[in-house]
Structures are given as C-alpha cells and as structure tokens.
Amino acid sequence: IGSPDGGGGGGDDGGEMTETDSGGGDDGGEMTETDSGGGAEGPDGLVVIGYPESGIQLFRDYYSASDGNEEILVSDGLRDPAMPGQVGNDMANVTGTAPAAGGPSQEAFNELFQEEYDASPGVFTAQSYDSVAIQLLANAAAGENDGTAIRDQMRNVANPGGMEVTPDNLIAGIEAAANGEDVNYQGASSVTNFNEAGDPASAAYNIWEFNADDGSVENVEKQSFEGANPEGAGPSADSIPGGTDREMSVGILLPETGGLASVGGPMIQAAQLPAMQVNDANPAGLSVNAQLEDTQTSPSAGTAAAESLVSAGVPSVCGSASSGVNVPVSQQVFIPNEIVGCSPSSTALSVTNLDDNDYIFRTAPSDLLQGRVMAQVMANRLGADTVSVLHVNNDYGQQLAGRFVETFEGEVYHQVAFNKGASSYSSVISTALSPPDS
Amino acid sequence: MSDAAGAEDESAAPPTAPDAAGSDGLNLGSGGPGIGEEYPLQVEGLRKDFGGITAVDDASFRVERGTLTGLIGPNGAGKSTAFNLITGMLEPDAGTVTFDGEDITGLKPHAIANRGLVRTFQIARELQDMTVLENMMLAPKGQRGESLWRSVVPGVRGDVIDQESDLLDRVWEVLEFFDIDHLAEEYAGNLSGGQRKLLELARALLTDPDMLLLDEPFAGVNPSLEKRLLEHIHELREQGYTFLLVEHDMDLIMENCERVIVLHQGRVLTEGTPAEIQADEEVIEAYLGGNV
C-alpha cells in the first residue's frame, strides 16, 4: 500500500479497488433538514473518528441534540458492539469502516479463537494473532532472542516463498522455521506481506453497521486493496539459521486499561493464542515466554511498560495498539534498544514515516487507505454531499480525518477535533451540526 | 551590657552602639538619623472612610524630630487607622503624608519602611515558624544577600556572609537587651503574648528606622519590662530618633512624652504638652473621663 515516500498524495494510485458495491442506498436517502441544534442547514453527514470510551458520551450528546437525521460514518476505533446499548439508541444511522480480517486463513483463526475463549473475535484480533505468530516464526528462524536477528527474518517468514503457514499449521511452521526452512505465513488479517516500510502490502476493509437487536456488529460489505507491491518488499536476511530446544521470548504491549481497554482485551487474548499453541505442542523443543504489559492507552505508561519489557529481555513486541502510544514507544524504546515492534492496530501514517532502522512493523494497514474508503462510502453509499468531521484529537484522529477530507469530493463544513475523556461533547456536536462558517 | 539597661545610668552606651568599623550604616544607632526637617512626619487633611464610618476625618498633625510624641484618643478614634494610612497599609481617601520633606502618600508599605518610617502592629504579628533569631535577622535594611544573584553566585557570597556575621552580633545585643535572648532559638509561634510584643519592638528597632510608629507596644507587657523599654526608647530619642506612640496608659504618656496629640472621632482634638492636655477640658470630657 501507498509507498511511504508518497507523502500525502500517494494514496490514490497506491491501491486498486477490487470489489465495489456501493449501491446500498436503501437507508441513505431522505435528507429532511430539521431542528438539529440550529435553524440554518447543517451537514448531511457526520464522520466520527474516535474510540468507544469517549464515543459513548459523544453519541449521547449527539442524539440529545439531533433527531438522528444525519448519516454518520465512523472509523475502526468505534467498532464496539456494545455501542448501541451504551448509547441508549439503536444507532441505525451509523455506518462504519474497519480494517477487515481479510486474510486467507481468517476462518481458521476465528475457529481457534472461538474455541479457546468462547467468544467471537473482535476488531484487530486477527492482526494481533498475526503479529505474534510472525514474531514467533521469525524468532524460530533467527534461532536466538535477538531483535536484530528477528528483524532480519520478519520478511522471510511473512513474505512469499516457502511453506505456507496458517493458524492451523502454525506448529508445523515453527518447526520448519526452527529447522532453517523458509516459510510464508498467510495471516488471518491479510496475506501479511510486509512492504519496505514494514506495513502490510495489501489491505481489506469491512463496511459494517450496528445491529442493536442482538448487540452485534454486522459486516455488510468488504473492500480489498492491493498495494503497488502485493508480494511485499524490503530487506531480509539471506539465510535462515534456525535452532531448536530453546525458549523464545515475546512481549505483548497492549492496553488493558484506559481508553482502548474494551478493544484491548480481546486483542490481548488473540495475541496470547500463538504462544499457547506453541507451548502446548513444543515443536522442535521450542517454548514461548510471552510477557504481557499494559500501556494503559497512555504514552508515558506505555513507555514505562516497554522499558520493563526491555529489562525482561524480550527481542520483539506485539504492540502497541494506538498510534499515540506506538510512536513514542517505538522511538524511545524499540528503535534504540533494537527491538522489533509489530503493532496490530496502530494505523497512523506517521508510523510509516518513522526513522526506524526497519525495526518497526505492523499488521494493520495504514490509514492512508481507510480515509479513502470512508470518503467513498460517505459519498456513494450514504449519499451525503456535505459533512462535518469529528475526530479524536490525536495522531490517529488527525491523520485519518485529514485523509478523509483530502479525498472526499463533497463539501466539508467543519473539521472538529475533540479531546478524549471529556465529560461533555455538546459544544463539539453543536459546532459540527452548524452550517458552514460564512 | 544588658545590665546597663536596668540601671538608671544615663551615660551608659546604648546597647547597640555603633561598631567602629564595617558598620555600613546598618548599625542601629550608627550616627543617628540624618538631620533634616524639624518635623519629619507631617500629616495634612488625612481622611479615610469605611462605608458609613469615617475613621479618620481631616486629621492634620506633625511630629517633631527627636521627640516621643503620644497619640491618644478613645477607642475607635482612628489611631490605628491613621497608622495604617501613614505606613501605606491603607490608601487615604484624601490628604497627604510627608516624611522627611517628601510626599509619601500612597507609597507601598515597604517603600515607606525603607525610608525609615517603621511601624509595629497593635496585635503582634510574629513570623511563627521562624526562630526568634531569624525573625530578628530579617529586619535590617540593605542586606546584600537579599539579592538573589549575590546569594547564589560564588565569589560574591563571601560579602554576604561577612555582613550576616556583623548582623548577628547586633541581633544578639538587641535580644539581650529585650531580655528574650534565652528564647533566641525558639520558634516565634511559641512565645507568649508579651514576648511577642517584645520581639516585635526589637525587630522594628533593628530596621534602623528614623522614626518609629508604635501601636500600643506595652499592652500586655509586664510593668518591669515596660519600664526598661521606655528607658531604651528615651535613649534612642536622645540620639535623634523620633517616636510616635499610641498608648492608653495616661500615666505613661504624661511621664514620658514631650508632646501629645489627641485624636477624637478621627479628628485632631488638640495637641500640646502633657500638662496642657491634662488641663484641656475637651480632652477630659472626651477621653480621660475625669479621672486624671
């Protein structure tokens, strides 16, 4: 996806929409302009980029200020099935996008997860699983708990060439890697091929809606993109040393508490799965020591947690979840300590641009694409010509909103940033619903 | 030296006699106050209203240099308020205050104090969590170490230290004189009511003032001590210091003051020598209640 040097504009030709079905206009129409907080005309649609913690309050304030006539499009961060229950509204006018678990072995992962935890996997769980699985494969291939060695094996085990490994045969894959064989991990989230920047080389997005009746999220459509170099690209080691009978270390640095706690929980569960699999089977005498630390969705707590992973000597880490944490943690801890960081859900553009000596990977696609998907869904599927954009005031929100505004063809009335954790968003909502400034 | 204070020996040197060398004018009593106007303090048409109450009402008076002048008047006559106006704690509604020939009306309290017009409070206000010594060391003016950089920058600090040692010697002398030297390391907050008054007076003297405004300094002070304090005040007066003293003890006023100003309902009722005041019908009527 989008070459990193493309800066802002590279996205348009970076991907190709392979499947388009933006006809679903059945709930899009009727733009009756009413009293939503103002006399003059407000926008047709709202784009909301944020997280559930503040999303609950935001949507409550929205529904008490408006009849719900606006078409609302939300991003992956708000894909929480509990939302309608928490908001006290069925949220029928809300549509969302999210990176899809579009990988070849998605089903296999789903079953695995269901079996272990008796719950269906949530957003970014597949990416979390993939992240840890690839790290373990790379660790096995490297034959030592060393960040640089693992870094050099990441593409070897993820990109094409060699034995195909899926969650089903992960054990076999690890054994093969430990024996110095080339493997090709085919992920649950995508084919997980890394490009030069360490980003996924292809991506898929779900378009989803809330189903208030049974408290779930329904995917109504999936769109897949392939980057310029779908097979992946970038440097990797020439040889695979491998090695058996050792303990592999991996860190998991995800939010158990804080703003992303609700998303973080299932992600952690998913991330622990590969380790469990290996420890159950002990392929080639390998075991895994998975160290869990909580970022508390906060940069400072995240950095501190990462430091303690460094002390514990992990060579690679699955994390961290949000870009606001991932960027400082990568810069301050991962890169200088030569530890591989592979985030399952940090999608901000800035991660691509980090001066990372190739230590930073991710299994979630860059927002370069999601912004474009959102713009298309808003214009075509929801049929809104005028929108206001509300985004959480951090890296993720800023950049995704920026991408949306860049590619959206209609008129953007307001672009409003809101802060996490405020006790009221009524003034934000009121600004967003107001007519454009003259 | 402290014993000298107790004795009726006029010739005894003041307890804080100027050090010959290195005094830098900080020494209490160093050369005495400069010779200037005959009346260092002049108050013209001073007025202060509090809501409906006019506490000081067109009061005019002046205090002669080198005298101990009494300011008397019934409770609520406006004496403390006048002090507050003179020392800048309150801003007058009208009138001027002149000190040493300069108009000081409306200046900030510290500026007025720095010109040598220093007051004590009617209700003693000690610095509770500082020791008596620290309280005293605070007072002298012109301390070099009060500038931040002098205290901090190496090299310059030596000066500061030297000055501190000189000050400390002087402080001890004054403490002994007031007979509170045994309390030197006590926190001021632990002093009794009378001890606090002593500390307050001692501290004010250390600022090397030209003129002192004393608001009932003896209320609550043991008579023996009161006597000694008065002697000391007289000594200082003879060196040229000027005192304005608020006091209700008429015997004290009559025996010690050269002049007396009588304030009544914010106005100057009369002014004169104690004898004149004592004979003044109006004063007797307004203040002395006939039992002179």
Place this chain on the structure above:
Amino acid sequence: MGIAETYTRGRQVAVARPGSVLLGLVVAVLLFDLGVGLATGDNSFSGVGSLMWDGLMRGLVIGLAGIGLSMTYSILNFANFAHGDYITAGAFSGWATSYLIAGFGRADVGALLLVGASGSVFGGTLGIGVTGTPLAVVAGAVVAGLSTVALTLFVDRTVFKPIRDESGITLLITSVGVAFALRYIIQFVFSSSVRGTTDQPPSVSLYFVDGFVRINAHDIALAVVAGGLMLGVHLLLQLTKLGKAMRAMADNEDLAQITGIPTEQVVRAVWVIGGGLTGVAGYMFVLWKGTLGFNDGWLLLLLIFAAVILGGIGSIYGAIVGGLAIGLTASMSVIWIPSAFSRAAAFFVMIVILLVKPEGIFSGRSTA
C-alpha cells in the same frame, strides 16, 4: 447573605474597581459580537438557545455539587480535592441501586451492582430513565445521597478529624490523598470503562425564534431536583441556628468552641448536608449526561472550584450563581472560541474573577 446588601456592595465595587469595569466592557464586546452574529445569521437564535440550555443544566449540576464544597471550604477551612470523587462515589452507589431495581431478574445481580462493568448490562437496554423507571431513578438518587453522606462522615472521622486543627493546606494535601485512594478504589471495583446508563429520554422541541431547542425529560428532572434541593438548603440555613453557627465556625473555630457551639456536631451537619447534596448531584449529573465513568467527578471538580470561588467561598448562593456562570461559560464559549477551549474558558473566567474580585461575587466569608 442578604441580597440587598450584596447589591449595594456590588454597586460600590463597580465604582471602586476599574478592573470590574474592564471586565464588563469585555463582556459587552462579546455580547455585541453575539448580537451581530444573530443579526447576520451567523449564529441562530435556536442554536444559541440550545447552548444556553445546555449551560444552564451543566450549571445546575456544578452549583448543586458546589454547595457542599463551599460549605466545607469555609467551615473546615480547606479546599477539599476529594470532593470530585465524592461525586463519583455517590453516582456509582446511586446507579448501582437504579440498575438493581430496573434490572432485577433480567440480569445477573453482580453485573447490576457493578453498574454493568465491562459491558455486561446496559442502562439503555434496561430502559432506565425518569419516565421509564421512575422508581429506580428516585431510589437511586436517594441512595446516592445517603451513601455519600455515609462516605463523607466515614472519611471525616478517619481522615480529617484527627488533623482538624492543622492548617488548611495540610488538610488540602490530605484530601488529595483521599481523592487518589477513592478514585482508584472505584476504578478497581467498577472498572475504568465508561458506560452509558440511561435509555434515551423522551424530549420535546420548543420553538425558539428561528428553530428548535430540545429539552428532554432528564433536563427537567435535573432542574426540579436541583432547584428543590437548593431551596431546601436555603430554608434550612435560614430557619435554624445551624447557618449562623456554620458561619461562626468558619470565622474562628477556637472561639466557636469557647462560645459553646458544638463544633463537631456542626461539622457533622456540614458533611451530612454537603455530602447529601454532592451525592445527589453526582447521580443527577449522570442521569442527565447519560454516561458514568470513574473520572467524572474529578473532571467536574475544577469547574466546581471555579464556580465556588466565583461565587464566593462559603456562600450558598454564590455556589449556585457561580455554578450557573461557569456552566454557561463552558457551554456558550463555543460561540466565540474553538470548542477545544471551552473548559479552558471556564478556568479563564475563574482566574479573571479571582484577580478582579478575589472574594467572589457574593463576597462570602472568606476564611483567610
């Protein structure tokens, strides 16, 4: 506390204090700007009306919670930083009750008691609201008040009483400790997640010049409860000796003791009244905004401080008026400045007031 007295004093201040005049000027300019906006259509009347209504509601919460803070501030002579977490504690206890009553038999009791921790039950699903489950709401508010009283008394007995004679700052620092402990115990028990607590309340749209202002049932409930309680406190303090005893204590506690005022009893009365109001305020705040999180009270606290200082510490009316002023500022500031600054605007107003008139609008008995 006389209104007339306040009025004349206010007039004198205007003459004596050029700062206030300047402040008035700024306000006038802002109002003029608003007027121009309305005239040219940049601002709609109904839009401004909605913001104003929102601000009023917020102000009522702040004011109601502020009374307790103001009372303890003036009488116990310290700024209680745990007050915000009393609000949170009240809200959680009240909402646990509401959940339990509304959801009894429909969901796991544990989940209900933990107010649906980690998304196990939703208030919306249970249909909680003044119209939907009036009993649950009333019971919740009452329990919120009572349990906060219990909590404040407990904390006072164990934490504040032993150091009653210490300086206000010592108590303030101690209250920060209480705040930390309380907040994170709440988080420990109830989890850190924010939950929605109510069903969407029925609402009416009132026509206002050029559009509609929406008012919902929970707004009304808040207004009624807050107004009623404020009136109640007013009467209580006017008609009993308690009010005067409180002021005497605020002034000079040692002397109050010597005079025979049972100071500990008065302190307890203060916590009972203040704690009760605070708990109910917490409950109503959550009813009104519809979400509940362990940080709610703390986030509100600075605004409450702003309100109390604005109104004048120790003055009940000051707390109410200050609350409304801060609420309105926080909500209506978006008319002039970016919404990101609305909280900052409220603080700013407080700072300005402190500088112009440190003793607060109502010149409460400051206890310096």
Place this chain on the structure above:
Amino acid sequence: MSTDDAADGGHAAVSQETVPDRESEALLEVRGLDAGYGDLQILTDVDLDVGDEEYVTIVGPNGAGKSTVMKSVFGLTNLMDGTVTFDDEDITGLRPEEIIREGIGYVPQNNNIFRSLTVRENLEMGAYILDTFPDEALEAVYDRFPILEERESQKAGTMSGGQQQMLAMGRALMLEPALLLLDEPSAGLAPDLVDEMFDRIDAINADGTAVLMVEQNAKEALRRCDRGYVLANGRNRYMDDGDALLNDEQVRQDFLGG
C-alpha cells in the same frame, strides 16, 4: 492548699498557709494542674481556687502561663495531670461546649470575636447553647456597652481594638455565667474605659458572678479583687488578698514594676 511555694527562695513573704481553708465553698478548684501544648509542659502543679461570687486575679510576668491556666480550665490545652472541679463537679477534660453549659464564660486574650460576623451576630453566638434567645441579657449587654447597640450591624472585625474587647466581654455575658474568665480585659482600652471596664467587672461580680481575671494592669486589678495569685514560670508563687499582695515589697519589686 497543697503546694509549698516557700520552697523557691527565701522571699515567701506571703505564703499560702495564711489563707483560710476555702475548700468547702470553692466554686472553681484547680488542683495540681500540669498542662501545656503538645509535649511542651508549661504549667507545673498549679493550684487555684475561686470561691462563690469571689473576684480573683492572676498576675505574673509575660509567659508565666497565666493564659494557659485559663485555657486549661476550659479544656483547650493538653492536660497532663491534675483536676479541675467546678461547683463540686469534676470538669477535667470536658469539651468546651460542655464546660460553658456548666456556667463558665470565657473571654480569651486574643482572637476573641468573630471578625466576619456582625456585632449582633457575635452576641447571638454568645447565647448559642440556649434554646430561647435571652432578650433581657442582650438588653443588659447593650446597656453596659452602648457602642455595641450603635454598631449592631457592623462587621466585628472592623471595630477598633477597644470596641472589640467590649464586644468579646458582651458576648461572654450573654449567658449570665456563674464564673467569668477574663484574660486581660483592659488591654488596649482607653483610660476612661479601663476604669469603666473595672467598674463593670466589679458590678458583674457584685451581681453574683465570680470572676477569674488575668491582668497586666496589676495594681488596679489587685486593688479591686478579693484575692490574687502570682504566677511565675508556670508555678504558683504567691497567693493572698489583693491588697496584701499589693503591699508586699517583694511582690512589688519582682512583679509590679516597683
């Protein structure tokens, strides 16, 4: 009665032995009092009596512990040892509000008014513990101190020092106590008022209220009182009739400024 103060020095011209036993009639009895602030002991073995309707003065140098005695009676210090009995009832360690109900009024040396309350409110506070407001008592106070009636609605803190002293006294009188503790009531008063204050105290005493007073205006106070104590260094030094103390050469020299 128990201490032998003669122990400290040979100048015990007046000793307690000369005083008739008044144990039976004592209204207030302080026995063997050790008290102080925190760990700091100020008073050592202090004994003190105030008989019914008696007028007793304590004098002594600054810091002698005079105010501390008063505070100790009122339960405001750290009582380490000893007993305080009032009206044959042990009141040691009671809370101030309980002591005031027993019928003791107290005017402290400093901070003795509610500065932010009005004059009238201050007086009302004086009668706080009563269920019905004592209008006559208020009248009586106003009669004694007309300035208080004039300034009824002024904030007490803005009154002059002397006015505040009157107010404090007035407040303590609101309950018409059986025993009045006065800590330097004449400090800061104008001479006419000093006399008047002493006259008032005489009158109050004559009306049947026992008075225990600390005074620096020692001569006047001793002249007027029935009995006087001299306190020094937190211990009893002398005790005798007021006039006797006044005429004692040693006492005059050491404590009354000659």
Place this chain on the structure above:
Amino acid sequence: MSVHNDIADRIPGGDAGLIVAVLLVTYAAYVLAGVGLGFTLRGQLNTIATLTFFIGVFAMLSLALNLHWGYTGLFNIGIVGFMAVGIYVMGLVSKPLYEAGGAAQVGGLGLPIVVGMIAGTVAAALLGLVVALPALRLRADYLAIVTIAMSEIVRFSFLSGEFQQFRLFGRRVGFGGGGGLILDYTDPLEVFLSFVGLWDAYLGFVDAFKLFIPNNPKPIIDGLVYGVVLLTFVAAYYWLLKRTGESPFGRVLKAIREDEDVANSLGKNTNRFKIKAFMLGCGLMGLAGVLWFMRSGAVTPNTFRPRITFFVWIALIIGGAGSNTGSILGGAVFAALLYQGPRTLKNLIEAVLPNATAPSGFGPAVAPLIAKLDPAPLLLYTLDSIRQLQLVFMGLVLIWLMHNRPEGMLGHRKETAAGIPLTAQRAREGQAATDGGGGGDDE
C-alpha cells in the same frame, strides 16, 4: 520551655549520608528483584538506568517545588504545566527544520539543543511571571487553584488545533496538537558528549562494553550515562537552592510564607521576592520537564495531566517540605517505592506464582469469594490491577504522612535561613567578643 535543637544537632554530612544509604538500599533491592526476575546483566542495568532516571527527575522537581512551597509558601499545583512549557518550547526551538515526508508533521527552528533547553527554561519562568504577576496577591489555596487551572489551560492549548502548526520566523513549526510533537533532533546525549569532545571516546567505551552485553549495549549505556547526567543536575539544583535558601534572600522568602504584611512593613518588597522565587522555581520545573522528556522521542499534551503534579507533591511531602535534602530523599523514595516499585513487585510475584490468569473484572473476582470462600481470584485480580492500586496506595501514603509525619522524613530539620549558622554557641562567642557580659538577668 524546650528548644528544638535539631539545627544545633545537625551533623555535617549526616543527611548526605542518609541519601546515599537510601540510594544504596534501593538499588540493592532492585538488583535483587532483577535476580528474582531472572534478568540478564542487560536487564539489570536497564532497570538501574530507569530507576536513576526517575529518581533524578522527581528529585529535581521536588527541589524546585520546595523553593515554592517549603520556602516561600507558594502553593503551586500547576507544576506539570511548567514542565510542559519547558519541553514544548525546547522542542520548538531545537527540532530540525521542517522537511516533507518525515514522521514529524511540523518542524522546529533547528537551533542547538542547549539553546532549546535554555529557551524552555526561560519560557517556563516567563509563564511563571505571567501567572505570578496577578496571582501572587492571592491566598495560598487560591493560588493553588489558579495554578492547576493554568496547567490545564496549557494542556488544552497544546492540544488545540490552533497551535498545531504555525509559522515562526518563516519556518513551519508548531506543537502538533493532540497528535503530539515528535522530537526528532539528534540525541541530546550525543550532543552533550560531542560538545565536551568525548563522543568518540564514549563510543569506544560502549564498544568495550560488548564484552558484558554482547548485543547493542548502547541504549543501556546511554540510559546509565543519562542517569548520571540527571544526578549531576540534581546536585546542581541542590546547590543552587541551598544557597538561595540559606541567605537573606531565603529569609525574606520564609518571612513571606509566614506573614507577608510583616515582611512588607520591615521594608521588604515582597512582591519582587515572590516573583523572583516563583520564576526561579518555575524555570527549574521547566528545565526538569525538558530533562524528563528530552530523550523520549515524542511528547503528547495528555502526558501533562495534573497527576504528575501530585506525584511531585507526594515526593516533596515524603521528604519534608522546607528541607532541600529532604526533597531529594523524597524524590528518590517516591520514584523507587511508589512510582516504580509496584510494577516490579507485580512482575516479581508473577514470576514466583504459576501462570494463573486473573479474572477480567471485579465481579468475576469476588464472585468465587462470596460463593465458595475462594479468595484466589480476588487476589489475582488485585495483583493484576496493581497499577490502579498503586495510586490508591499513594493516596493512603499521603494521608498517613499528613497524620503521622506531616514534616516528612527530614522536614523537622528546618534549614536556617541565613548565610551563617544561627546558634546559641555562635552567640556566646560573639558576645564574648563584644563585652564578655553574662546572661541578662533582669534587675
């Protein structure tokens, strides 16, 4: 009448000895914990570096706070705001010029790091001035509320889109808004060491370390060296503040704390003193902010929540307000015990206990306790929640301290505000020199 003899009793070096002892014990405890956790040498050194880092920053901050509160009685609870201004301004000044395509959305002025540090310090001091000019007239608790409100206003300002990006001297600069500011300048450590011409030597030293730490020893050594740099700064702070306090200047500050009117009536321009002290303290807080976050790669506004302010307060109170040595001790104890301790403890317990998974919430945790008196899940949950409970614990410590030791560990050692010791002994000497008279008995 007992006299506090603490000052007289003071043994020179006694406090320093105490600090060293506390540090040694702390480090020993951490090393032991590391052994328990099975850390390699690398892990051990990293732990020590991290610990030193936090000890350093908290000691610096509580020293600065001590100047405000311990000496001048200024109740500043806006510390974090000054820290934020310090590091943000430093970033603005020292970040390289904007280049399209980099991770950073905005650039800086590209000036040397040292200039940035000075600028950050000065900016924090100037913010102090802005707050001080009007606010110092206020009572202590009002000042508290003004400063905390100010720190929130600072945070909102850095969060806001308005200052996300702007032009300054023709450069595209900004504070990055909610996305934060990426600090993409050369590592300050490298700059320092290059400046003193030790960079190459340092690299050689690091290489030599490969003997002990085979893989990439540099970040670990960096951390250790930076820790030493911080401790040097702590020493400098201490020196500066000790001199400030033990001088007539400090004496006036103390007097202001006690009763400003008195100081005023003795001719001290208290406002000037207050403003100077406040600005100095704020500048030092700004510098501490710079040193804390300078090497962190990026800063976001939400890091600067009031919580950090309270951490510093707790540190100061543990050590004892009014005492500079106490401040350092408090910073160290806070960092080691309350700030870093719980995490280590948790890891230690987890390393000892078998791999039990904790329940996900309080409900599942207590249910077994109620149902079958099984406390294990609750204990596991408690352990798992140690980071929330850490704050509960801090709160309780604060309460305990205020009840039992309000003067802190060393606060009773009131440091005399004078350039020379003020003791009775000193007096006797002085007196002997003057007149040799005896004690002044009256008459």
